[in-house]
Amino acid sequence: MTDKAEGSLLYLDDVSVSFDGFRAINRLSLVLEPGEMRAIIGPNGAGKTTMMDIITGKTRPDTGDVLFDGSVDLTRLDEAAIANLGIGRKFQKPTVFESHSVEDNIALALKGRRGAFATLFHRRSAAEQDRIDALLATIRLSDKRDLLAARLSHGQKQWLEIGMLLAQEPRLLLVDEPAAGMTDAETAETAILLKDIARTQSVVVVEHDMTFVRALDVKVTVLHEGSVLAEGSLDAVSANPKVIEVYLGR
Amino acid sequence: MRFLRLLAIVAALAAGLQPALAGRIADADLSARVAALGAGGFDEVETAITDLAATGDDRVPAILDRLGEGELMVRKADGAVFFADKAGKDYRLTDPVTGADAGPAPKATVEKIKVNNRIRRAIASAVGALTLMSPDPAVRRAAAEAVMKSADAAALPALEQAIAVETVPDIRAAMVAARATALLASDAPESDKVAAIAAIADLGSRDALGFLSGYTSADGAVGDAARKAAAAIESRLMLWDMGQNLWYGLSLGSVLLLAAIGLAITFGVMGVINMAHGEMVMLGAYATFTVQEVIRTSWPGLFDYSLLIALPVAFLTAALAGILIERSVIRWLYGRPLETLLATWGVSLILQQAVRSLYGANNREVGNPSWMSGSFSVGDIQVTWTRLWIILFALAVFLALIAVLKRTRLGLEMRAVTQNRQMAAAVGIRTPLVDALTFGLGSGIAGLAGVALSQIDNVSPNLGRGYIIDSFMVVVFGGVGNLWGTLVGALTLGVANKMLEPYAGAVLGKIILLLAIILFIQKRPRGLFALKGRAVEA
Amino acid sequence: MLNVEAVDLHYGAAQALRKVSLSATAGRVTAVLGRNGVGKTSLMRAIAGLQPISGGAIRLDGDDLVGLAPYERVRRGVAIVPQGREIFPLLTVEENLLTGFATLRRADRYVPDMVYDLFPVLKDMLRRRGGDLSGGQQQQLAIGRALVTRPRLLVLDEPTEGIQPSIIKDIGHAIAFLRRQGNMAIVLVEQYFDFAKDLADDFVVMERGEVVMSGDRDGMDEEAVRGKIAV
Amino acid sequence: MITSFLIDSLDRRGRIVVGLLVALALLVPAGNLLVPEGSAFHVSTYQLTLFGKYLTYALLALSVDLVWGYCGILSLGHGAFFALGGYAMGMYLMRQIGARGVYADPVLPDFMVFLNWKELPWFWHGFDMAWYALLMVILVPGLLALLFGWLSFRSRVTGVYLSIITQALTYALLLAFFRNDMGFGGNNGLTDFKDIVGFPIQAPGTRAALFAASALMLALGFVVASAVVRSKLGKVLVAIRDAESRTRFIGYRVEHYKLFVWTLSAVMAGVAGALYVPQVGIINPSEFDPAASIEAVIWVAVGGRGTLVGPLIGAVAVNFGKTWFTGALPEVWLYALGALFVVVTLFLPRGIVGLWDRVVSRRTKPAKEMDGSGRRAGEAA
Amino acid sequence: ADDTIKVGVLHSLSGTMAISETTLKDTVLYLIDEQNKKGGVLGKKLEAVVVDPASNWPLFAEKARELISQDKVSVVFGCWTSVSRKSVLPVFKELNSILFYPVQYEGEESERNVFYTGAAPNQQAIPAVDYLMKEEGVQRWVLAGTDYVYPRTTNKILEAYLKAKGVADDDIMINYTPFGHSDWQSIVADIKKFGSAGKKTAVVSTINGDANVPFYKELGNQGIKAEDIPVVAFSVGEEELAGIDTKPLVGHLAAWNYFQSVDSEANAAFIDGWHQFIKNDKRTTNDPMEATYIGFNAWVKAVEAAGTTDVDPVIDTLVGTTVPNLSGGYATIMPNHHITKPVLIGEIQDDGQFDIVSETAPVVGDEWSDYLEGSKDLISDWRKPLSCGNFNVATGKCGGNS
């Protein structure tokens, strides 16, 4: 099995997890190459978020392998260790540090040493400041940098989360519904942003907005009832009658 | 009891049923012996009692009973002994032998004959031997038990006689046992004594073991038999001891449950760190006291119902206090749960001091109604009525609460409001009302706990403080927000405590238990019945 | 039916709404559009009574709602599907729906068939705790819960967020159906422009806490609106 | 480097506080020793010991604020660390008595003599040396905190669960120290001290020195605490307080951070206890009483949680109130104190410091920025 | 102002000890009231300064300092628990003032600034045990106490005493419980078990105030009668019994130096006055109240004799001062600052009072127990020239720093 994982960035094989008898993920397998961007779609409750929970160490799978970089067993690591491997995540429901300013939210997420003593004696460098400014500009919150994150609107929090994700400079980005709550124009913007990132990093995006998914123009995996229903280009999977029935609707 | 016995004797006298033993000696003789009670110290009084008993006179039990009650007095002027009945500030005297009225006597002219435990024991044993043939089975049973305790060889003839005519099987058994103990104390032949040991061993009880242990170091056949019998009883009692500890554990657990269950609402369900919870319990206890005071002064006949009356009163008192606190303080603090700690701490100080100002700093007496007094045995487990009722009461309160929360509309609304107050309002739930009722319910239940605790603990302004820590432990150990957790948590902690106590002692036992809780929480960071899943983290 | 008149709203010292006015009529859908942070949610919460306002009036059938607690507004027929779902996490799906009975007469205390028709997944998961549901399922539950209260004014704050395409279509049909019934006024906040465009009878476009455009379907310049909500 | 790191850490308010404390350390002893009685500037010994005690309470409050205010760990058992530091100091002071105890035993403290102890228990060895005792003042609370924190934070015990087990911890220690068998003097505790590092403990000079030491220690504690909370680490702590699991997902080892402040805070509490004991003259298990720990939390809340200055003000204000009320209104003071707590929570949600900030901000920058407390303002009723 | 003499009252009015100490505060106020009716002392009225140390030991020390150095009181009546006394001791020594301590305690202390008007162990515990041996023929002993210094020490002394009387190790059971212990089921059952070994058994209870109510309730419920296993208590008085239904407890014992039921004129007058003062004729009196009474009167008498309230002369004058106690006799303050007291044994009655079944001649309080290894060679005599609280007769030295 590790052979198959060889060369992959993320490798899920035969993963299952149940909650009180309900199988949320059912023998799911999925492989992501380095530098690849993948879109994941699927009905509500298909297990998309749960899959991200498994990758990031929030949920432990009942069975199956979850490997990073072809060899690192993620099921043995905790959330912080996984994050430090270079896996970053944006949550479906935006979660930011409410009593920190927008700027500090980004600063905390900024790539850097995470040890307690390192942070105790840490001084923000000019380079870091530049990076923070750039990120704030990207997420269009420069003018709100001193505002407490608690005071952002829903959509602004979404953006802040994206900013925090970018700040981590992870090797693998897991993005859960980035376009939710965004205007159509912003959605398009986000797609461009992600494609940009995907040039250097790997990305997994979950989204229900088909326009957005189309704009990404990448391989699509359709999840249904915890396992892969179809995989391929968006056009291909959209034509799949089963996908139409359970997901897209007529 | 004693009064009953007295009645029985009087009745027996009236019916002229007194059998052979109960002769009568001359009044003068008897008077002289009675007068002896009034002279000298405890040693002399004891001798006088034995003397009186030896007469076999049927008037003696009544005289001795009144001696035991402290109603026998010496007239200072002439040293004569009388029954004394209180008459205002003074006494009315009656001749104990003839029953003749001896007129009133000012308090200062008479002196009570002192009784202490030794005298009381002598009386019990003397009266016992004399009343073994009473027509009242209860009196006979008591007599047999008294004689057994006194293990007095002199009672043998009376016992033989009584056994011969006794028809009630278990009274007869008690008499046989009493005879056995008397025999052992006598100079009967060894074979009789061995038989007596066998009879005692048959009882199998702790008391029997006690008697036997007096002979286990004896030589010869008696010693052997006693040692064997004692060993047999001991191994039997071991098992019962386990059961006894379990029972104690359950009853301690039920007290913890009662104390914690209101907190399971205000803290567990509403998330209010309610430091005034103990004071709600205290209010319940004081409500009970107040009810009993009123009953004592106005309707003494209702005393046995006082707790039943106190239940609604205590519930309402505490519930109203709770509602008042919620409306005036807590409601401003939703969304700031930690600050409820500060405010309710303040409230608890105020309540304590208020009770202290109103009722004084001292303990208050809350009595047990007759149906909550005393105990009975199940095998060798002694079950006290108080504890039994408290266990039943705790379970009843628990089930009622579960029913309210899970089965009623109010329960649903309570849970909805505490999970998301704003949204609850936005679906049409009257959140202020529900908040007040929820806090009131939790407080009211704490008040009910106060009724139960008043039966076994101090009713003092500090009552609540004694339970608050334990209550929080129970709720947290069981899992916050889970009532079943509170139930299981309380019972587990109770039983664990009582199982530890015999080995580690009360202090160390409690320390061990606390450390165990700390370690347990490491294993299950959200308590015994942890809620799991996304729903909780959300 | 609903008239929001010159409403001001502050968070502390910062003003989130300035003299915002809007109206909604039975049998019609009013869409509120605008970029992130312009005050749409603040307005909806003000209508439902979840956020106090600092000026203006909110009238339902001529009665001023200002000062009424949210539950009193529900009694008068206001229901909200809030942004962020706000379901009761530890109540089961069924219990979540039942909370909507609070203001109903005994005879009305049942879940309308429409809810289960629209969201069959809820029926399958009646015993599951609300908080365990997936994001989209929670959104469906939130809509269902609002419908249970039999509202006369339904306020939907981005109801399609996180919902799969087929169900978005169903929700669209449902809104259209409710509109056709003619006795319910619907206020819809939506970022998904095409969805709003298909459903809305009237439009309100906001910018920085103010209404900058409004009008009915026919009188509306799509390009201008798109411009207002572009980046 | 460390010093510049510490000094830089102070904001304007912090510098004022530290300045005040240093001034206090100098002026109050001077007022006691040098200014003649009867002068308006004379500080009586009564006042000196009283305020010395308050200062140690303030240090305890500061340590509570560090974990509660900045990292969201509500400790209902911080009194345990305070008491342990106090016991370590008390043991040293006991050993200093030497043969001057009532039984004139050169080694055994009096309570051991009359309970027939034959020799000094092992854990009493070394306490005759000041350096060892000082080490223990830091090590004992520190190690206990480390162990307890390591277990709990690794197992992710949080919220009320953590609060209640801290309470269980201090309660267990209370019971344990109560036991005469433990060798800490049981309920009577350790008392009747004679001298400290060679100076008679009741001498005016010693008292003044202890006062100054308390003020300076508090100043140092304050500087360290502000350095911590104003560093990036401090921001991580706040992040943990607000959204613990989110912090993990960006790669911070929450348990390490918690363990760091927790232990630091326990050491601060221990030092406070060590300074407290020689000034009040007794250490007894009641310092382990959970109620004592709750009170410390209350000082913090009254002063203003998460402000560093607040706990100092709260500790002094509440204790001053207590001193005053128990003398002036002995029969009804609990009403006053209870009402104070209720009123503070209701009307000063961010404590005395919060009130101060509001007044100041109203004066200086009218209505420009709003404060975060508006977030939950939309309470239904 | 200088026209009054200030008297400090240092008893907890809140917290766990308020239950016991509040009454003593009232007692001092009552005594002051009476004294003022008689014209005060040295022609000046007495003025009480009441503070609340709130059952908090360090606060006791703080309040003591406040009373002495701020309020300038001439004498302090106060403390109940030993730890509170230990806490204020250094303050009284440093500021040289007088404390009257009115509660029975474990002994092992004699300080120049303190007068101990409660019982030392030899004035309570040992006579009680003697009584049980003689009158009840007790052979087996349960020593049950709250786990703190007073019970520990008392039990140490009793253990040594019993063993000296030939009681076997097996016939002594020692049990300790935490403060405020409320679940006595197992312990009462254990006592019962221990008592069913064929030998007459008694319980000597040093259980602290609060825990007694549940203890006695459990005794009653489990049907342990005084005739079977009598309990003799050293911390249970009328005040504690007021919180219990005593019917099931009739015959259990307590050893004190005073009971409310004492039949003497002084007592009758005291109780009458107390009831009037407190405006409640149901309020009981108890032993620590008598100890307060004795201490107060002794101080008044000494001040009058010395003609001043200055501490040093008053301390010197106090030794040897004799005042009436409430049981019809006299109490003399001895050179060791303890007093002479008769020992009374009472049996609980169903009305919550005690029936006195035994009374000894006055006994001198023995501060350094003869039954403890470390203290048997110590004596105390505060008269000049010895002026020592812990003089070692073996080494001939005054111990410690005194």
Ligand SMILES: Nc1ncnc2c1ncn2[C@@H]1O[C@H](COP(=O)(O)OP(=O)(O)OP(=O)(O)O)[C@@H](O)[C@H]1O
């Ligand atoms: N702790 C849990 N207990 C019970 N069921 C759970 C739990 N967690 C998730 N589920 C169920 O698992 C399924 C998968 O949920 P998941 O959140 O992964 O879906 P999703 O694909 O992200 O959906 P959406 O598009 O709506 O976000 C859902 O049916 C959900 O109800």
Ligand SMILES: Nc1ncnc2c1ncn2[C@@H]1O[C@H](COP(=O)(O)OP(=O)(O)OP(=O)(O)O)[C@@H](O)[C@H]1O
């Ligand atoms: N709780 C709050 N405290 C302080 N300010 C807030 C709060 N909620 C929102 N705001 C501010 O009010 C403004 C309006 O926010 P609102 O949530 O109404 O916007 P919205 O139009 O719904 O945005 P979105 O499309 O992102 O949901 C925003 O600028 C935001 O910063």
Ligand SMILES: NC(N)=O
């Ligand atoms: N001295 C006592 N009883 O503590």
Ligand SMILES: [Mg+2]
């Ligand atoms: Mg999802």
Ligand SMILES: [Mg+2]
């Ligand atoms: Mg919004």
